[in-house]
Amino acid sequence: MTYIAPIDEKELVRQLQDKATAPNAFDALIKRYSQPVYWQIRKMVVNHDDANDLVQNVFIKAWNNLHNFRGDAKLSTWLFKIAVNESINFINKEKQRLQLNEDADEGFLLNNIEADEYFDGDEIQKELQKAIAKLPEKQRLVFNMRYYDEMKYEEMSEILGTSVGALKASYHHAVKKVTEMLLS
């Protein structure tokens, strides 16, 4: 019998928390959210191979914590939250491994842009990515979510655990810095 994934998110959550229906429901969840989660991670870590490992970790973590998901937030918000945490942990581990300090992490991301064989942007796009890599971690997250994905501040607030006002200020500063780096 062919499984038809429910359109209603509440029904999908109910199926995920039932052992009998969970595998099919989780397959539907991956199909629905693997791309946005992957792109969110990719914009943070830049390198495709790293993003590939991290997106798999995100879904395995989600699977292992299905019984902890109460349905208070949207599934996408929950998955993005795990993805953001995984990305930040990965970047911090890489910085430790490469013995970089807090302010020198853009060097490792710039190298990723140069070395990534799955980056096919032109020089202008590369220039923008390099400017984004120089932003502080939180501003980089906010810039990616708002500039590329046009995510609502309310959803970003739920994912990042920061107030809407602080996020707006963060985005404003990020845009200003990038503009000064590239257009001044």
Add this chain to the structure above:
Amino acid sequence: MRQEDKLIERFGKDPGFRVPDGYFEELNVRIMSALPPYPEAPRSVELTKWQRVKPYVYMAAMFAGIWLMMNMFHHISTSAGSLNLENPPEALIQLAESGSYDAIPVFHLESDYDLEREVCGNYDSFDDFETDFGYELNPEYSSLEISGTPAKESKSV
């Protein structure tokens, strides 16, 4: 024009990343095959009656201990006699200096010599001394003389 609009106009909204062909189809299959068995929700643990009341018993024992300690300290402080706050040594000294307390000589005498002078000045014989103080001296002391007075006959105690 807003700064954001200038960025969009100049750089667009494409980050320039791409993925291998068929990547997401392969990713979905790979994630599904890597999943561990369905995680069982942790069962709530049944607590025994003793485990439920244990914190309260410990707390009661702690308060009982504190109460016993406070009682003990109170008992020690009240049985310390004249060396407590209700009857300090300074008060005793003032009482003695006022002359209304029999122990005045004790506080004024500074040495055995002063005591001897005090006894010699007030008593001519040991009999008077014994009468005043209501007991008989050891025969060893009775044989002594007070300021040259002849020793009296020894008495048995």
